[in-house]
Amino acid sequence: MSSEHTEAHGEHASMTKGKIVKVFVILLLITVVEFIIALWAVPHAGLPVNYANPIYIFLTLLKAYYIVAFFMHLKFEKLGLIYSLVVPVLFIIGLILALTNESHHWLDLRF
Amino acid sequence: MSATVSQIDEVKTTPWAGGRSPFAVEYGKMMMWFFLLSDAFTFSSLLIAYGALRFSSTSWPSAELVFQSVPGLLDNGAPLVFVGIMTFILILSSVTMVLAVEAGHRNARKEVAGWMVATIIGGFMFLGCQALEWTHLHHEGFWWGSIPHMEELKHLFKGGDEATFGVYAQQFANLFFTITGFHGFHVFSGVIINIIILINVLAGTYQKRGSYLMVEKVGLYWHFVDLVWVFVFTFFYLV
Numbered sequence: 001m002s003s004e005h006t007e008a009h010g011e012h013a014s015m016t017k018g019k020i021v022k023v024f025v026i027l028l029l030i031t032v033v034e035f036i037i038a039l040w041a042v043p044h045a046g047l048p049v050n051y052a053n054p055i056y057i058f059l060t061l062l063k064a065y066y067i068v069a070f071f072m073h074l075k076f077e078k079l080g081l082i083y084s085l086v087v088p089v090l091f092i093i094g095l096i097l098a099l100t101n102e103s104h105h106w107l108d109l110r111f
Numbered sequence: 112m113s114a115t116v117s118q119i120d121e122v123k124t125t126p127w128a129g130g131r132s133p134f135a136v137e138y139g140k141m142m143m144w145f146f147l148l149s150d151a152f153t154f155s156s157l158l159i160a161y162g163a164l165r166f167s168s169t170s171w172p173s174a175e176l177v178f179q180s181v182p183g184l185l186d187n188g189a190p191l192v193f194v195g196i197m198t199f200i201l202i203l204s205s206v207t208m209v210l211a212v213e214a215g216h217r218n219a220r221k222e223v224a225g226w227m228v229a230t231i232i233g234g235f236m237f238l239g240c241q242a243l244e245w246t247h248l249h250h251e252g253f254w255w256g257s258i259p260h261m262e263e264l265k266h267l268f269k270g271g272d273e274a275t276f277g278v279y280a281q282q283f284a285n286l287f288f289t290i291t292g293f294h295g296f297h298v299f300s301g302v303i304i305n306i307i308i309l310i311n312v313l314a315g316t317y318q319k320r321g322s323y324l325m326v327e328k329v330g331l332y333w334h335f336v337d338l339v340w341v342f343v344f345t346f347f348y349l350v
Contacts, residue, residue: 015213024206031198038175038191038349053350060345064338071209071334073327080126081134081141085148092155099163106167 015073023070030059030066143328147335150297154339157293158346161286170271172283174348177267182243194348197240198340201298204233205337212330215323220312223323227309230333234302241295245288253284287347294343297336304329 037055041047069075074082126133134141165171175190182193211226252259258280259267268276308329317323 015209017210017213020206020209020213024202027202028199031195031202034345034349035191035195043175056345056349060341063341067205067334067338067341071205071337072331077136078126078134081136081144084134085144088148089151092152092159095155095159096162099159100166103163103166106163107169110167110169 015070015076019070023066026066027063030063034059137324140324140328140331143331147331150335151339154290154293154342157286157290158342161290161346164282164286168275168279168282170268170275171279172267173269174350176269177248177283178244178348180247182247191348193240193244194344197237197244198344200233200237200240201337201340204230204237205334207233208330208333212323212327215317215326218318218321218323220315220318223317223326224309224312227305227312227326231302231305231309234298234305234333238295238298238302241291241298245291248284248287253280253287255285255288256281258284290343291347294336294339297339301329301333301336304332 034056037047037052042049042052074085122128126135132138132141136144178194179187179190180193181189181196185192207226207229211223211230214222214226248254252263258264258277261273261276264276264280265273267280271279308325311317311325312323317325
């Protein structure tokens with residue numbers, strides 16, 4: 001109980017209202033860019049889907065960074081905690097590589 | 112007689128020497144983080160399975176053709192508009208949640224309560240939108256294990272072999288309802304947890320405790336729900 005008391009104050013003072021609004025605007029702008037790509041650039045301006053998809057994924061990861069770093073406050077936590085959460089997430093890349101590779105094989109099997 | 116302390120007997124004060132949290136977070140908050148990590152693995156598995164099935168397919172229902180209605184307003188011709196509204200609502204409710212946490216740091220009980228109410232309303236609005244979206248797709252004939260008739264199905268694909276449409280439309284339906292359903296279930300539990308926390312805030316529980324750390328913990332969960340939606344949105348509606 002007492003530890004909860006001391007830790008709640010002081011170290012978490014870094015997200016001010018101004019910063020919250022700033023992150024919100026950034027998230028909103030990224031989403032707007034995604035919509036512009038989906039509704040205009042691909043159907044009307046001739047942007048190939050092969051280019052659009054990596055852009056979507058990059059913008060998604062960017063949004064994820066802003067949510068985790070600022071809204072979830074991870075950027076301001078101890079480095080040890082950051083690593084203990086971010087490093088395990090990297091294992092997901094392994095699953096992505098394994099299953100995309102496998103899915104191409106499934107596709108080959110169909111022909 | 113002077114007592115000399117040998118170096119080995121000195122009490123260490125480094126972060127990992129014991130006696131305090133090396134991560135400088137309270138136990139419950141750290142456990143929330145690790146729960147969210149495990150939940151991230153669950154959602155990744157679902158989304159990667161979706162990716163694998165889609166990569167191995169030769170055709171797939173086009174998002175802008177499947178999702179082009181605004182329930183209650185337009186039956187078609189407005190691709191991605193409704194999901195855009197849903198995304199906006201969820202991001203906004205994430206913002207009101209951070210504002211609740213920020214008010215908690217200042218021990219401003221009424222402000223915390225106000226922002227929590229806003230967050231809960233946002234949560235309910237999102238759930239309502241999702242219910243409309245599901246109802247719309249269900250009316251079109253999509254459900255777990257069922258798809259629209261071939262005549263309608265043709266209009267949801269942008270090319271490909273017609274003989275394969277049935278199989279891939281069914282995969283799409285199963286994955287869509289499972290993944291957005293699992294996410295919606297998270298939103299629903301988040302709203303319930305937020306309501307419980309709001310009751311505690313109003314009852315003055317955290318004021319007495321002297322800390323609004325509980326708001327921060329449920330805040331983490333709520334942001335995670337938003338985080339997952341960012342990925343679901345990209346992979347179901349954009350790609």
